Amino acid sequence: MSVSTEVRNRTAGGVGDSPVRPDGMFKVTGQFAYSSDLYMDGMLWGTTLRSPHPRARIRSIDIGAALKLAGVSAVLTHDDVPGERVYGLEIADQPVLAYGEVRYQGEPVAIVAADHPETARRAAALIVVDYEVVEPVTDPREAVGHPYWKPVHDQPGQRTAMSRDKAPVHPEGNIVRHQPVRFGAPDTATADVVVRGDYEVGMQDQAFLGPESGLAVPDDDGGVDLYVATQWLHVDRRQLAGALALPEEKIRLTLAGVGGAFGAREDLSMQVHACMLALRTGRPVKMVYSREESFFGHVHRHPALMRYEHGADRDGRLIYVRAHILLDGGAYTSSTPAVVGNAATLGVGPYVIPNVAVDAWGVYTNNPPCGAMRGFGAVQAAFAYESQMDRLAAAVGVSPLEIRIRNAMSEGSVLPTGQVIDSPAPVAELMRRLEAMPLPPPLSEDLRGMPGGVSNTTHGEGVRRGVGYAIGIKNVGFSEGFDDFSTARVRIELVGDEPSVLVHTAAVEVGQGLVTVQAQIARSELGVERVTVAAADTQVGSGGSTSASRQTYVTGGAVRAACESVRVALFERAAERYGPGDYRLVGGTVESTVDGMVGDIASLLLEGPVERTVEWRHRPTQPVDEATGRGDAHVQWAFCAHRAVVDVDVELGLIRVVELAAVQDVGRAMNPDAVLGQIHGGSAQGLGLAVMEEVQLIDGKLRNPSFTDYLIPTIMDMPPMRVEVLELADPHAPYGLRGVGEPPTISSTPAIVAAVRAASGVDLRRVPIRPEHLVLPAARPGSDSGIAPGTPAHSTQRP
């Protein structure tokens, strides 16, 4: 077994410490090489021609003029794709380059390589595509519920290695996945107090700062090396192998510096295109998206239409919840099936509810494809169920805190899927801790602290303060029976005369601090301070995706397991040298439990290094039943709760978030500073969804693909935070840790909206809130009949 916490901490920079991140020095000096910084002599620049139409048939593509432009080396279309013409995470249905039809605005149609990026862009503009424009399907209700629905796809996609067993493959119709959850007797349950509401979540963008980019280098063996910012090297490689018709071993990926991810790098963007251009031209090809192109070049968070009905007794104890959740998946599958699974299985929140009926749908439209973003299906549902909890509190006459505490799940509670929560679930405690936190001072007299800020729109007149609360639940790791594993190679050897450890995984650092925590684990497990984490690449087995808040858990688990294996080998050497006994490695020394220190680790390495590679899995999960949602789908749950304090100018509809307070259970704070960083940053993204962030579409076309018009929180928008971190160990997880990254994004949005409702008295049903929703009743979405998702029962029948 592993050594105790107390002993671990005797090796500096180990688990529970906050050592400085190993890449920090490079990042503050400008030396850290991001994927857009790569350079190679003789390299070409690639660019992408994209469809201007959300839906059109392609009659012809003429590349003649583009090819003739001086400086252009290659112009490629779908005819030039060497292998499979479609790719995808769960279902391969997204064309590498469009053929026959384009299904969303921004779909790649052709690619160009040239000696200057501007030359490449000019050549792309010379490509003539003859489109026959077709009316797009842009309303997800119409996509599934309209009597004259129009299918977005006429061919089924292909299953991939990541397909869930029961994932439908849309043979006809636009439903990617419909997942019901049935628990108790939801059809017959009745209640004294009933609240109903329709809710809407707009399309959010991950808005990482580092644009999609990478460098593809052709190799003499006919293969290709790709340096790229991504979230999962091995799944990129699997999709590349299919599209390029190359064996996987001829495609070598190395992680370039990643400028944030948040889900948007889980799907491919420029990977296949750059490799195609490099293989065709025989020269290195670099591609870097502009910010505008980035908005077209990655998936977004699914917009949602939701109808909820909560029934409770007169004390506010929940009797039933019925919910419809309709998620717009856009033109291609991406990770929509898994997002639907999360929305369905976590759709009623962290509460004990005897009768539940949830139906979640993910559908195809001709809107931009939607897929992974931090919170992944749990964000949308939480906005609806937390809004409902506040309405229930008001109907019963108790506080928002009290309604949540009365219905809180705890360890041993049963989810609507039938799964038992078998680790701490401190829902009530999180709410009580928020209640105990002091409130911020009253309205700022500094103009910069007021709604409208330096725009000088108010000096306090018309400004009302409000306080709101919310809590969310998120699964950690890949669910529903997915074989979720990571691989770690750990080597210990003498460098100079000092023991030194090298940790090598393919797990992707996106900024969260995974490189730091991998080294911390190795220090604690092997008692060696000098630890290096090798660059992530495909020379070692898969690390799984940097998503689902899973890397510290799963790759951390793999690093620990590999260290344990190394330790066993070192103990065998210790037994030969010092005789049989119980040994441990601490602070560079070998200790016997009987005799104390017997020698140093370096002496065990004189006979050579020890290296072990271990593949590590978390405990298995199960698929859920297609009709009832029953199944032990999740490996772990994480909880975060927020209190938001806002000032609202009720005359102008301007909002200032004055303070955010958060309490989160992280099981074990592996790196307390990094934990805080995740809670701060996740909360900020939830703030963005509450009050400003939306990819706006009209007839399937993006209106705001820029940071001028798609607003993310600045340092002026983000208020000071109070954060409390709980460490209630999960007995099933390495070190007792819980995934940290996603939960803070889930609860901050509904908490802020609740605070704005409290300040303004306006019954807000949609995020992001716009000023007109506060001041113009006619502009307010979400009357209880206006945005209903309806029941797409007849959606599989052609008219």
Next chain:
Amino acid sequence: MTIRLTMRVNGEPCAADDVWEGESLLYVLRERLGLPGSKNACEQGECGSCTVLMGGEVVCACLVGAGQAEGADIVTVEGLGDGEQLATIQQTFVDSGAVQCGFCTPGLLITAFDLLARDPDPTDATIREALAGNLCRCTGYEKILDAVRLAATRQSSSR
């Protein structure tokens, strides 16, 4: 048409040949002078990731035409330290956990460096106003504020 561009960058005279007239200062720094520290996140002056000092003024290098920088004195993130030691603000960004993905960091460092040169003891409201043009998507800005406060403290105690 192309031009030859001469500037002082981080104290060193330098020149770039064959500069296309439509190129930005950011492109010249990154692609012609081998200084990719200044970042290309939006290239329309909204995010601040490309912030540099030009003639002592904070500018978005993406909005400066290459020709406008002729003869200018430019300081990028690569020039903040003295080659041996980090500038105080660089060290406090590392120490405070203000760096996550780090893509915004070079621009924030230049802006904060400039702020502390003008105002060695800024209030929180002043720090927020000064950094309002630099977007960060990872940190929620809390630890960036910590880093600027810590740099102010360290600089005042070393004077």
